[in-house]
Amino acid sequence: MIRFAAASKSYAVDGALVPALHPVDLTIEAGEVFGIIGHSGAGKSTLLRLINLLERPTSGKVFIDGRDVTDAQGADLRRLRAGIGMIFQHFNLLSSRTVADNVAFPLRLHGGKDDATIAARVDELLELVGLAAHARKYPAQLSGGQKQRVGIARALASRPSILLCDEATSALDPQTTASVLELLADINRRLGLTIVLITHEMDVVRRVCDRVAVLDAGHVVEQGAVADVFLHPRHATTRRFVAEADHREGRGADFPGVSGPLFRLSFRGDATYSPLLSSVVRDTGVEYNLLSGRVDRIKDVPYGQLTLAMHGERLDDALAQIRAAGVDIEEVAR
Amino acid sequence: MSPLQTLFPNIDWPEIAQACLDTLLMLGGSLLFTLVLGLPLGVWLFLTARGQLHAKPKLYGVLSLVVNVLRSVPFIILMILLIPVTQAITGVSIGIRGAIVPLVIGAAPFFARLVETALREVDRGVIEASQAMGATTGQIVTRVLLPESRPGLIAATTVTAVALVGYTAMGGIVGAGGLGALAYQYGYNGYKPDYMLVTVALLVVLVQILQSIGDRLVGRYSRR
Ligand SMILES: Nc1ncnc2c1ncn2[C@@H]1O[C@H](COP(=O)(O)OP(=O)(O)O)[C@@H](O)[C@H]1O
Ligand SMILES: [Mg+2]
Numbered sequence: 001m002i003r004f005a006a007a008s009k010s011y012a013v014d015g016a017l018v019p020a021l022h023p024v025d026l027t028i029e030a031g032e033v034f035g036i037i038g039h040s041g042a043g044k045s046t047l048l049r050l051i052n053l054l055e056r057p058t059s060g061k062v063f064i065d066g067r068d069v070t071d072a073q074g075a076d077l078r079r080l081r082a083g084i085g086m087i088f089q090h091f092n093l094l095s096s097r098t099v100a101d102n103v104a105f106p107l108r109l110h111g112g113k114d115d116a117t118i119a120a121r122v123d124e125l126l127e128l129v130g131l132a133a134h135a136r137k138y139p140a141q142l143s144g145g146q147k148q149r150v151g152i153a154r155a156l157a158s159r160p161s162i163l164l165c166d167e168a169t170s171a172l173d174p175q176t177t178a179s180v181l182e183l184l185a186d187i188n189r190r191l192g193l194t195i196v197l198i199t200h201e202m203d204v205v206r207r208v209c210d211r212v213a214v215l216d217a218g219h220v221v222e223q224g225a226v227a228d229v230f231l232h233p234r235h236a237t238t239r240r241f242v243a244e245a246d247h248r249e250g251r252g253a254d255f256p257g258v259s260g261p262l263f264r265l266s267f268r269g270d271a272t273y274s275p276l277l278s279s280v281v282r283d284t285g286v287e288y289n290l291l292s293g294r295v296d297r298i299k300d301v302p303y304g305q306l307t308l309a310m311h312g313e314r315l316d317d318a319l320a321q322i323r324a325a326g327v328d329i330e331e332v333a334r
Numbered sequence: 335m336s337p338l339q340t341l342f343p344n345i346d347w348p349e350i351a352q353a354c355l356d357t358l359l360m361l362g363g364s365l366l367f368t369l370v371l372g373l374p375l376g377v378w379l380f381l382t383a384r385g386q387l388h389a390k391p392k393l394y395g396v397l398s399l400v401v402n403v404l405r406s407v408p409f410i411i412l413m414i415l416l417i418p419v420t421q422a423i424t425g426v427s428i429g430i431r432g433a434i435v436p437l438v439i440g441a442a443p444f445f446a447r448l449v450e451t452a453l454r455e456v457d458r459g460v461i462e463a464s465q466a467m468g469a470t471t472g473q474i475v476t477r478v479l480l481p482e483s484r485p486g487l488i489a490a491t492t493v494t495a496v497a498l499v500g501y502t503a504m505g506g507i508v509g510a511g512g513l514g515a516l517a518y519q520y521g522y523n524g525y526k527p528d529y530m531l532v533t534v535a536l537l538v539v540l541v542q543i544l545q546s547i548g549d550r551l552v553g554r555y556s557r558r
Contacts, residue, residue, distance in 0.1 A: 052466055078468035086466040092459035095557045096481045105477070106467040138557045158467075 085155030376449025452486030492548025
């Protein structure tokens, strides 16, 4: 478990202290995939780096598994860091070492392991990330996705309980992003480690995260279960991220030529695939126009979100019947 | 008469051979000590600079000033200024051994600057990743900075070796021997142009050899 207690960070810029992160209170549970989303400069990296103390908080505290680590120093700090893996947007591999030596690097840092043990562990890790055939290559000979897999193998080498991902897929194309995210989700399931992932893409959060915090100009403006935040964003910044993920930026609820009230229906789980709308129409005689919508998954749970214009004498009955099926309804202002 | 003798009637070839040997000894000895002193000095400069792993701006300022002063004094002047120091360290102020002290003091700060520059080329992210894995500063220096900047360090060594060839030639003027001394003695003072030609040609060949060894090693270790 990772806990920030009013942790803040300011940087000295030209002699003045400029706040990058305002006091944050946040708890990340053991074993979950926690997303931190925000625009560039929002303070995501700063928040993430407070966890392994690459940055020290200016005020407040950081707890890991209940222990106050804010002031950890020397050997204690290095031991702490050995228990926290980290991967990066630009991979940060050692260009002068082979894939196998990159993965072995953290194992050799802390001593106490013989070459055979290290070699066996490296093989196991390269197998895990699907790079067993590339052990003797140098990073420059790999694709971006392969480099990130090396980064992941290296980060897992010391069997950490926490994995920090700083925009780990931002330099990758969509397909490679999908496969790296799948690997991360798989690692989370199989090894049960806590993953803290920062990104500027809501789609990344939707695919792998259990919970999410939205960071805006150094403030956590919203946090909660991904499904709640994704389907019912409250803060303007969150709404923008969700709209981006739905590819409907800027269009809002502007549907010229459509009359009658607009509703947004949010389905979750099994309700998503039930023939609800057709039975409502049959039972109540209302009519609807489907204006926009999306049916997809949030991590492993199916969901749907549809915007409809509905009209008819028995509109209230129709809405009641939809609600009774466990579907959320919001009336959309136009 | 052999063709060599017809072309260069004045030249005493055994003397040239001896001078070559002297130059190589001076170069080898001074390069060795330059690397041994300059590398740690360069690492120290790198680590103490603003924003680096062990930022100590004041210490960096002092180190930097010393390096700049030593680099800006012309080598020939440095050599004369250092005569008492040389005498104290080696017991002699002339000859090959006498030349090595000023050569090293002239070249080590130069090399240290090149080392500092090469280390700055190492990706910050890689250093950060090593810190995140719990590496000590010592481990970062020996396992990350030096290996990652190896091509740059080899290039720095090549440039320094070539500069030292020039310095050894100057050293000849204050009696250190070597090819430079011959060129000066017979070529300039004694006006035997064939001496000048042969010694300069040999120095050019030496520089060419050093440069091509350096370039080949840089190629071998470049992984980007
Ligand atoms: N080492 C630093 N020195 C000064 N300012 C910094 C430093 N690191 C980050 N900042 C500033 O802090 C703010 C947050 O940065 P960061 O945490 O990197 O944001 P993000 O990762 O969300 O893009 C930015 O305005 C950035 O310019
Ligand atoms: Mg960032």
